[in-house]
Amino acid sequence: MRATLSVAIATLLTAATIGAPADAAQRETRIPDKAIATAAQLRETALASDLGYRITESLTTEVGPRLAGSEADARAVAWAVAKLKELGFDKVWTEPVTFPKWERRSESAQVVGRNMQPLHLTALGGSPAGTVEAEVVRFADLAALEAAAPGSLAGKIAFIDYKMERARDGSGYGPGSRVRSRGPSAAIRAGASAYLMRSAGTDSHRNPHTGITRFDEGLTPIPSAALAVPDAEQLRRLLERGPVKVRLALDCGWDGTYTSQNVVGEIRGSKKPEEVVLIGGHLDSWDLGTGAIDDGAGVGLTMAAAKLIGDLKQHPARTIRVVAFSNEEQGLHGGKAYAAKYADQVVRHQIAAESDFGAGRIYAYSSSAPEHAKAADAQIAKVLEPLGIAYTPGQGGPGPDVGPSAQNGVAWARLAQDGTDYFDLHHTPDDTFDKIDPQALAQNVAAYAVFAYLAASADGDFGSQPASPPTGTK
Known part of the structure; x- marks a missing residue:
């Protein structure tokens, strides 16, 4: 987790937004009432589920510490592929990431x-x-x-x-x-x-x-x-x-160098499957603890949120894509590789959000939504409100691995977790599964499920537009 990088990226993106010409003809993005009602039901289902907790327990117990480039790195990749398939994702694949x-x-x-x-x-x-x-x-x-x-x-x-x-x-x-x-x-x-x-x-x-x-x-x-x-x-x-x-x-x-993998899973959209809402966390961890809050919880809760969306009778219009990013800890290698690979598909990314700040309760929601998408953004916030999440437009920035894609022009959302105690455990031997509160993690799953489902159901976009030049290009 790199809070300073997120702040820097947010500053750059805000400046770019201010300097962009207004598009008066842009149609307002709205979320249908039916989707709002479904999201409210989804929220309650997620709150009652322990799926995110069980997935996080599986990763931190069966794999343990996952230092990038270690033997456990390869086992973590195999675990993530198997877990996404076990959860019934429609499509699962890996993408290589090479680093020192x-x-x-x-x-x-x-x-x-x-x-x-x-x-x-x-x-x-x-x-x-x-x-x-x-x-x-x-x-x-x-x-x-x-x-x-x-x-x-x-x-x-x-x-x-x-x-x-x-x-x-x-x-x-x-x-x-x-x-x-x-x-x-x-x-x-x-x-x-x-x-x-x-x-x-x-x-x-x-x-x-x-x-x-x-x-x-x-x-x-x-x-x-x-x-x-x-x-x-x-x-x-x-x-x-x-x-x-x-x-x-x-x-x-x-x-030397090592080649690991970003692990990607999709719940396919019902009407616009080529467009994606991206959520995820990073699969690697430091070697002292078992990487529970950083970032096993992020992987577990986003997998669970997408799985619960996939269990609905009717999938949202767009695809929900979960990415377990490789080697965030030593330089955002997975996030940079993803941004470079999809640099020419910015517009296909409806919006992206990453969980990489522990497992504390989410207390605030914001996004990079431009003027034409602010009504939809407020609709999402309204459904999140019963979870104790405040709407804080204009605050925050993208998560670290989502940051490179945001610099390419992908719209981002921030679901801010309470990190009061996060740095008591961060990067220490004490980052272990027993530190996770199952109720707090269920609240995170509910928030990500609501956000991803509603963003994928919106009539209209959240402002993803290619930057120039995109990250990873010359």
Whole structure:
């Protein structure tokens, strides 16, 4: 999950919408009364169903952690294909996604010297292997490290001790994730031999948070890791007492390339099967937990929502397409591959929505609907309202894997989940199935089923139009 990317994409798309010429002749999009009535019944059916919960349990139990490029990645793909077929989807297939393969083998750290003790940490995705024993220099935030003079940390370990703030919408993740993505390069420029950070998380447990990092072009990567929050605080207290030396040992790194798959399933439309409403989540996870909230729940709830639509006596006009995206965690590889493959089919995508922010209750709905589709958008919101979902037009942006398609011009919707506790678990060993509330997940299934069914039943479109140039083209 990358909240910062969603915000950036939303900003770009809003600017593009403002700058687009108005189409006064565009016919207003509306949803028929019959479809509204069916959606209300569908909502109640979904609320009473535990299907999304059972699918998520299946994935996290039978496959477990699903690090992109691992043996479990292939098993997850096979699981998703089999599950979609078992659920009775009309069409199921896979699409290749190739990316660099990163492996984690072992990791450890300890304070050495007078206050010798272990530290709980985890390598950041993309870190190279290496063993470094050196004095630690603490920085309060990313800006402080970026301001360090070149060479000033020669032979030292840089440590950013930034505390991420808790927020229902996940807005605290932006600054926290930048510490992870930009901190190592700043440390290298200052001459550091290794990099440590306080985990980008809001918990107080001894569970470090992993996540991908990047090294700027031309820099030689250094071992980079995240400390569990209590261990970061312990290191800070030790530093307040005087110089501290830490020994850091990471065995990890890149190992060639790997080809995984986006897994796609469809409930075919009754009148316009060539047009699709896209929903989904990402199939991969980090390797520390079992990827329940990130993003087993997203896969499970969207599969369930589409299955419940498929169980209706009359399918909606358009096709419901579920995509289990490959390798979101290390660079949106599945989302980018999908956007490139369907760059010439933007208009066939009625609208797209992705669940990748845990399994908390959905509290708000918004979309990129242009003026001619606002009435239909409000109709969707009205049917979502009994689920405790507020209509918040003009807010939010597309999910991370949907983002590249949105940049191509595909209309998007946001079903905002309550992420107050999300970053207590995100990218940690604690991201496990027992953390999911079945009632909250059923509410998510109901919301996605209502949204997808009504969008697929609308008379008119939600504004998907090709951008120029589309993502993935030259």
